[in-house]
Amino acid sequence: MTGYEPSYYVASRNPAPRRPALAGQVTTDVCVIGGGFTGLAAALELAERGFRVTLLEAERIGFGASGRNGGQMLNGLNPGVAAIERLAGETAARALWDMTVEATEIVRQRIARHGIACDWQPGFVHAATKPSHFAAMAEDAAMMAAKYGYRQMTVLDRAALAGHVVSDRFHGGVLDEGCGHLHPLNYALGLAEAAAGVALHEQSRVIEIREGTRPQVRTADGIVDCGHVVLAVNAYVGRLRPRLARTIMPVATFIIATEPLGADTAARLMPSNPCVSDSNFVLDYFRRSADHRMLFGGGASYSGRTGPHEAMVMRAKMARTFPELKGVKVDYFWGGLVDITVNRLPDFGRIGDNLWYAQGFSGHGIALTNLAGRLLAEAVAGDAGRFDVFARLPHAPFPGGRLLRTPLLMAAMMWFRLRDLLS
The missing domain is CATH 3.30.9.10 (D-Amino Acid Oxidase, subunit A, domain 2)
Known part of the structure; x- marks a missing residue:
């Protein structure tokens, strides 16, 4: 049993260790929920900034869309810059475009820096x-x-x-x-390997997030006490935060x-x-x-x-x-x-002072999730300026x-x- 749904990517994946499930209580700076591109990129960026990071994945690393998608790494945003100019103005549209170009460069740099074998x-x-x-x-x-x-x-x-x-x-x-293409599951596994110092836990489904000055994240067998929570579960957010599920x-x-x-x-x-x-x-x-x-x-x-x-x-x-x-x-x-999302733009934001989320990548996930990880890390570290360019984009619930x-x-x-x- 691989722990993954059958696919060509699973059949051709690189060897990777199974990560232990969370057990007992741990204390950390940041708890990242979700072992796809967004969560792995955020964990990697946070660890590089000196944060203690614990990542919880309900299944296996790359189990969801990150390990099953078409493998196409695209820049830009789904609606195109003309639509974004009409929605958010030319200044914001240019800032967003520049960051999406940075997003593709982040992926290329990570593949080269960490030697990720993902058929780029x-x-x-x-x-x-x-x-x-x-x-x-x-x-x-x-x-x-x-x-x-x-x-x-x-x-x-x-x-x-x-x-x-x-x-x-x-x-x-x-x-x-x-732009370009890659083997998405192998890229996810490579990000996990590159995230040295991050405590990675598979088979650790989160059942509750208790907000507060020191949030607590609970699984069936463990508790993470932390200063910040990064919610990076995308299509699987429903039961954890139903309000966020309404916009995707x-x-x-x-x-x-x-x-x-x-x-x-x-x-x-x-x-x-x-x-x-x-x-x-x-x-x-x-x-x-x-x-x-x-x-x-x-x-x-x-x-x-x-x-x-x-x-x-x-x-x-x-x-x-x-x-x-x-x-x-x-x-x-x-x-x-x-x-x-309704407008096909990613939905970034925060709940309270220390619960951060990124979701709704709408077909541009390979590059944008890696960018999201960087912006989430910047925000947790105290500089949310670039994160807020995305967070200010308006989002309506699906009717x-x-x-x-x-x-x-x-x-x-x-x-x-x-x-x-x-x-």
């Missing part, structure tokens, strides 16, 4: 499924270069796109060399991994080995693995459940994108929960309350799927 590969292609999408992408790339000074985006017409991904489905795209929606997304295709076939389909997302609102995403499989993901279950037909849906979408893969064997299929929020969101997503088909 630079390059991301945003592929246009319609000519109108391509025109909008080209305008956006020009704006980002002229206004934000970001010049790592190259506009690719249909012919140029074939140097990166070979599919008749797309009308062009944009290559962003500031857990969404199940799915990935298939084919049998190894061979180096020649993989390189023919995706010559420059980028990761790729299409331009639909309900998008597909895909990339090559280090052993020359096609990892193809997308779809979404807003009920949070995995349906019996999701693997067939993913196969059909992959075959539509790459017809020669129609009959290829699929070795792995898995799903997992990610969390989204419909506990009973109707999921049906309302499912209806909205059906409309967006129809728009993707017709626009």
Whole structure:
């Protein structure tokens, strides 16, 4: 028994020790709840600043979205800078953009500094499924270069796109060399190994957080007495802090991994080995693995459940994108929960003076969680200036309350799927 849900990532993970469950009472400076990217990054940053840190993970390190996602490390925020300018103003939008560029650099630096073997590969292609999408992408790339000074985006017409991904489905795209892809579970395991001095506990589900001057965090078999709590559980926050759960929606997304295709076939389909997302609102995403499989993901279950037909849906979408893969064997299929917010912007904040949280990364989690860890550490250390740029972003609860929020969101997503088909 691995303690993980089956997936290609679990089957190809690096060796890692099991961490002991919390037992008895311990005293520390900071208790981090959650052993995904956010919690691990926060623990690492706090330890580097000299704090005593205890991290509690309910399952195994990287068990949730951090160990199951598409592996695409993207900069920026989900809505794009134009939408953020309208929401928060140009000054805040620029500060947020600059920090998201820093976020991708944090990941690259950590991989290099700690020698994390996670199959890092630079390059991301945003592929246009319609000519109108391509025109909008080209305008956006020009704006980002002229206004934000970001010049790592190259506009690719249909012919140029074939140097990166070979599919008749797309009308062009944009290559962003500031992004890339990696093996997410191995990156999470590498962060845990790098967090020297942090007391890491697996199989330590938190059942209660008692707030106060000295918060206490309780599991079934132990208590952590601490000065600060960092809540980094994202889609799993519900029972710990129901108020925070109202601003996020857990969404199940799915990935298939084919049998190894061979180096020649993989390189023919995706010559420059980028990761790729299409331009639909309900998008597909895909990339090559280090052993020359096609990892193809997308779809979404807003009920949070995995349906019996999701693997067939993913196969059909992959075959539509790459017809020669129609009959290829699929070795792995898995799903997992990610969390989204109403405005698709991350939700950072604090409760009282010493309980900090970061959630709602809305599809940009690999880079933004690592940034969140740094900003959380800065805030705990007494400088919350950058953290508060995110914390000031407005967030509304999902409409419909506990009973109707999921049906309302499912209806909205059906409309967006129809728009993707017709626009």
